[in-house]
Amino acid sequence: MPRKTAVQATVEQIKDQAFSELQALIEESNKLLEESSALTGTDGDSIREQLAAKLASASKALVSARDVAREQVKPVVDATENYIGGHPWQTVAISAGVGMVLGLLIGRRD
Numbered sequence: 604m605p606r607k608t609a610v611q612a613t614v615e616q617i618k619d620q621a622f623s624e625l626q627a628l629i630e631e632s633n634k635l636l637e638e639s640s641a642l643t644g645t646d647g648d649s650i651r652e653q654l655a656a657k658l659a660s661a662s663k664a665l666v667s668a669r670d671v672a673r674e675q676v677k678p679v680v681d682a683t684e685n686y687i688g689g690h691p692w693q694t695v696a697i698s699a700g701v702g703m704v705l706g707l708l709i710g711r712r713d
Contacts, residue, residue, distance in 0.1 A: 613675045621668040628661040 632654055639650035687694045 614672050617668045617672050617675075621665055624661060624664045628657055631657055 635650050635654050635657075639647055639654075
């Protein structure tokens with residue numbers, strides 16, 4: 604089984620953090636909705652404002668997690684683009700070789 608790279612581990616960590624924050628948001632939202640069912644007037648408005656603040660917080664957390672993931676992956680993408688741009692014939696040769704090996708393996712199965 605292949606080992607995870609540092610970027611993959613970071614992306615996994617970000618996804619786990621975003622998921623746990625969303626889970627907490629859902630739990631708090633359900634709690635606030637249960638509490639607000641009997642409230643009207645200013646108490647109901649207060650609960651709705653708290654719920655709106657929690658949703659805004661979760662949205663900001665997701666945007667932040669997405670931005671961090673993009674920053675972590677950006678060097679890998681840039682390095683790949685630079686290599687392909689600087690070595691087009693080597694890239695074609697490697698791609699053709701991989702395609703040929705896969706073709707032989709698939710053809711051998713039949």
